[in-house]
Amino acid sequence: MKMWFLGTGAGRPAKHRNVSAIALQLPEPRGWWLFDAGEATQHALLHLPLKLSRLEAIFITHLHGDHLFGLPGLLGSRSFDGGVSPLKIYGPKGLKSYVENTFAISGTHVEYEMTIIELEDGAELDAFYRDDLLQVDARPLQHRVPCFGYRVTESDKPGRLMAEKLKERGLASGPVFGKIKRGESVELPDGTIVKPEDFTDGTVPGRVIAILGDTSPCRQVEELARNADLLVHEATFAAGLEEKAHEFGHSTTTEAAKAALAAGAARLAMTHFSGRYGNEELWQLEEEAKAIFPAVFAATDGSCVDIPRRSSVRGEKPGK
Structure with a gap:
């Protein structure tokens, strides 16, 4: 498995950073999944070895524009890119209306079966998605609008x-x-x-990846990230700006690190950075988090992280 960061910014695009989107590349012969689709997500994909025709599913965390405005164009382009297989899209209530109305007004049509499944606001959903390889659970997060975090669990082998x-x-x-x-x-x-x-x-245990939407600290974060191989957590603001972060339903670098530590995650990827921080300042945000949770990195647009299977057998700790 690999994770590609298509956009790591918060709120609006910047010269050095686009808004939120993450691609999870599945083991061959499977394709890939998309988590959120901020503006220009399909443009970011043009620079990566991921074809829209192999996109299997989309998971939207919440309906703020910086996580959603790129979705209709991407869905339309999937047809042009040869996508004919069915596509399922999951997200909060209102997602279906947004896509259908945008398509109706713009006259957009797709040549594949598209199903939009709306998740119940505030629900704690276990295994709402399951196939032979993967299971996805969802938990509501603490944000200004209904927002979900997702836990992807791979089957043991x-x-x-x-x-x-x-x-x-x-x-x-x-x-x-x-x-x-x-x-x-x-x-x-x-x-x-x-x-x-x-x-x-x-x-050999299956991999576990937790991908959060926007959130202030809450108990559901630990549930989603428990013993995860990789936790993707927003870190909109630097340490010391907790009051400002919570005002807008966000977290700081140190709060992301504390969440990873409490959950027993193996690695932490921080994303969703405020435009006040340039890429040249990300090392400082990393250092703040490393003081609490050393296995952390600040994601940048276009970056990729490999998520290997643990070599240990059940009952042993990873890395033993």
């Missing part, structure tokens, strides 16, 4: 295949080995069931 043990059982390498490696049980001709847990070295 079997550990290293114990090929020698299978051979001792009298099985030859081939389709049976492949099925067991994928975590599937296999029935042999004699009726015996071969279970993957008996012939693999433990279980």
Whole structure:
């Protein structure tokens, strides 16, 4: 998995920073997901190895323009880019009306099936999205309008295949080995069931990524970020500006760091920076957070972070 930051600014675009959008690139042969779509998101995508035709789902955190104004144009361009597969879009109430009215007024049409699913305001939603690889949970955050944070959980997979043990059982390498490696049980001709847990070295935990919308500190942040491999948390203002941040439903660098520490996250990506901070000042914002949570970085537009699977098996701590 990889995460691409398409826009890391708050409120409005700046010369050095666009507004909010994040792409989560899924393991092959899957495509990618989009979280928020601020103005000019599709322009940012032109510089990345992500095709709109492979976009699978969109998750909108809230309906403020800096997280939403790029959505209609991107949806229209997906048709021009060869996108024909169905697309689901999730977000707060009002999202469906926004997209449909914009399309109606502008005469925009798409050549694919588009479904907009509105999440209930203030609801704590478990597994509202689930497929064979991923599950997504949502929690309401503390902001000026209904706003969600999302927790993406990847399925566990079997550990290293114990090929020698299978051979001792009298099985030859081939389709049976492949099925067991994928975590599937296999029935042999004699009726015996071969279970993957008996012939693999433990279980490799799936990755967990927490992607928050705009928020002031609240308990739901820790729920979303608990033991996450990567937490993406807004840090609109520097330390010491907590009163100003909370007035507008935002957080500071140190509050983001405290949230990551309390949740036991492995890494923290800070984003959604106020225009008062240039990119040359981001190192100072990082230092403020590092004093509390060392594994932190300030995201910049166009930057990418790899999210590897943990090498440990279940029951061990990452990095052991």
